Amino acid sequence: MAKLVFGMNQSLDGYVDHMAFGPSPTLFRHFIEEAQRQAGSVYGRRMYEVMRYWDDEHPEWDAERQAFAAAWRNQPKWVVSRSLTSVGPNAWLVEEDLEAAIRALKAERDGEIEVAGPNLAQSLTELGLIDEYRIYLHPVVLGHGKPYFAGPRPPLRLMAHDRIGEDVIRLTYVPA
Numbered sequence: 001m002a003k004l005v006f007g008m009n010q011s012l013d014g015y016v017d018h019m020a021f022g023p024s025p026t027l028f029r030h031f032i033e034e035a036q037r038q039a040g041s042v043y044g045r046r047m048y049e050v051m052r053y054w055d056d057e058h059p060e061w062d063a064e065r066q067a068f069a070a071a072w073r074n075q076p077k078w079v080v081s082r083s084l085t086s087v088g089p090n091a092w093l094v095e096e097d098l099e100a101a102i103r104a105l106k107a108e109r110d111g112e113i114e115v116a117g118p119n120l121a122q123s124l125t126e127l128g129l130i131d132e133y134r135i136y137l138h139p140v141v142l143g144h145g146k147p148y149f150a151g152p153r154p155p156l157r158l159m160a161h162d163r164i165g166e167d168v169i170r171l172t173y174v175p176a
Contacts, residue, residue: 002039002109004102006121007134008148009168015145016118018050021138026165028064035071039111042102044120045081048091051116055088078105080120099127122150133173136164 008016009023023031043051054072061069077091080098087093094101102124105113115121115130124130133156135148155176162170 002106002111002113003131004042004106004115004124004129005112005132005134006115006124006130007132007136008116008118009136009138010148011138011140011142011145013141013143014147014149015142016148017142017145020142020145021140023136024165024168025064027136027168028068030164032064032068032071034112034114035068035075037112038075039109039113040076040078040105041114041116042078042080042094042105042120042124044117045079045084047117047120048077048079048081048087052088080123098123099129102127102129118146118148118150125154126151128175131174132159135171135173137169137171139167 009018009021010016011021022028051072054069057069058065073090075090077087078094078101079087079091080094082095084093106129115124121130156173157176158171159174160170160172164170
């Protein structure tokens with residue numbers, strides 16, 4: 001059975017914003033390795049549209065970006081949306097009955113499946129389907145933006161914490 005993992009970069013004040021801060025080279029390497037190991041990803045529409053950037057070739061990319069793009073393209077993706085009518089390569093659209101679709105996905109797969117996007121994560125949290133939360137805590141304060149938790153924070157239990165690179169702490173939680 002697969003494990004659903006919601007993980008994102010977060011500011012000290014609880015916001016996620018890929019335009020305001022990003023991963024260091026060490027953290028980016030970590031994300032490449034995670035993408036290579038994952039059994040797939042489940043995206044909300046907005047996050048999927050952001051990540052479609054990796055479907056295109058960019059001749060200016062360095063080896064690390066090429067490696068991430070290859071890993072992202074190779075993994076299966078499920079996109080939860082009521083407004084999209086099609087999705088890109090190696091992706092499937094989840095339009096109805098989110099709970100049934102994700103329960104079936106977890107049952108038929110092994111390994112970790114990434115959950116991407118705070119709104120989708122909130123819906124899956126409310127359904128009791130997220131198995132692990134990973135907060136990559138960056139030493140920045142944004143003061144506004146999209147919060148990591150799009151709704152009330154679920155009761156969580158800290159399982160691990162580790163430093164990645166010079167200034168990021170990964171906090172790993174499971175539902176309490």
